[in-house]
Amino acid sequence: MLGRRYYIVAVWLRSALRKAGSSSGYAAMGLFTLPYYRTFRQNTLLPILAIVNSANLRKDESEIAAMLSRWRDRKMQELYFVQVAATLLSAAAIGCLSWDTPECEHWIGPAAWYCSLVLSLFSVLLSTSESFIFTTIIQKESQAGSKLQPPVFEHDLLIICRIIKNKDSLRSTNTSSRARSGFFISESEDVIDNDLENGERQQGLEAEASDFSTIDTINDDVEIRVRWNMVFTWQAPMMLLAYSVVAFLVGLTVYVCAPLYGECSYQSKTAISFLATLVLGSICFIWCSFWAYRFVDMEEP
Template identity: 30%
Template sequence: MASTNRTSPHSESSPTPVPYSNYLHNSWLDFVGNLTLGIITAPYRRTFKLYTWKPLKDISAADGDRRTLVSLVRDWKASKYEELQSVQVASSFCAGATLAVLSWNTIPDAIWVARALWYCSLICSIWAVITSIQQKSILDELLDKDALSEAISEYDLNRTRRVILRYKKKPGIGHWIMIFVWQFPSMQMSYAWCTFLSGLTVYICTPLIRHQAWGDDTKIAIFYLAVGGVGLITFLFSSGFVYAAEKGSERSAQTSRVNADEAGIGASDVESKRSLASNDDKNGDDQTAPRQILRSRALLIDGSSRGSLEHQITSVRRKPTLLI
């Protein structure tokens, strides 16, 4: 008696579906991470994105493309030098302004928060200058502009990439620490100015905060808030316009890429149709050329015959007749 092997549908291995709670958990983690990153980098968001986040992301994605990687590293090194130079100038100016206001004694019994914010501004400015100098020394260890060409060896290119990204195959904790290090001078410079302005506001507005009697200090505080409010509103509006322009530029770049792809396909179709039409016209011209020659000859013959006939008629009309 032959035995039959029956396989139940449940015996086959099927992939276990991932619970929806895991997707929800990951989405919440991404949301919290992006929100935290946005809050921390809010004072210097565009600087962080242009000089640290986007270049390092492009360098990481260009692994294997030698020409693109060399170009990205060369451009990033030049732009990073410019960023660090701007950070040094702005931080030095902020440190000088902070040292100047620390000696103020015009408002008696000022709130201690003002001086605390000024000291924070001073230390942030100092660290911004120190870390920018340190990062310049790291950039000096990389190959110069002339050496960063397509003739660079594979070992030097990989070493340069590891110095910038701090990973070989897969990003780890060292990579994220290096991203934090690369953006640290700009972060300290931005925080220095934020704490300086915050301390200045608290110091000048001390009479309003403590509800002191109306006087010159109160008038100065109101005037300061009016002028500073206009500047703050303008800064917020300009930041919003910059953000909108940035998003518009990204959408425009995506649209242009899509249009370029479609235009490439359409151009090939149009070119093929145009070539077919030109071939048809050429064949038609080859076929109609003898006809046009014969037609022109016929017109000449007809014209000559018509001309002779008209000449005969006019000659008959002009012949003198006898008058009876």
């Protein structure tokens, strides 16, 4: 009886810690994505969550394929924008570094411009790489469009989610399952070696999981979970661009506002005008960024 109580307390404590960790994780994610919060949610987070939820609900595969296609098209447009914007921003940072340096300029100014330049260059490189990946996927789908095959394969979902085979299903798996035409690749987080005999079943599962030539469609024996590492990966170009813009504005502010914190030849009125424009522009940007997405359903075809 006492052991059962300890078990209940342990389960409750684990659940509470998991909820607390999830809440803190979402809070940290909202804080770090604040400079591009709406873009991150509408173009990366919410579409991926919708696709994973639809896969877990075992919706029609053509519908899931359409959701994946719309998400890829949206990301392609975002990556193209990032490439253009980051290229222009890197050119602007290089131009600012060639300006005359005031005697009282703080070191944060040029340091911020150098940071902006580095972040924008990496943003260009990463967005170009991811654009190539999406283009390759789209080309493969168009080439295989005439073949008779299910519209959604597991490798289509692996770029955004983790596919886990249920423990009960793994326990019931025997050697006859190896004769199937395909195997739904699994990534189990639990150790199931206690139920395997002499390691043979585990070796068979690993051998099948490494076979990408034959892949089944979604079935009822798997669980779909968000692959958060891939969420970070697909939003990284926009993240680098956003923080590059922030660093550029910091450097520009330090440079222009030099008369406010030192004895310089520049007039203070110029710095005050710049600060007023920066505040008004920031308010306008934040306000419009919020309301532009407020009543738009980005999941509509």
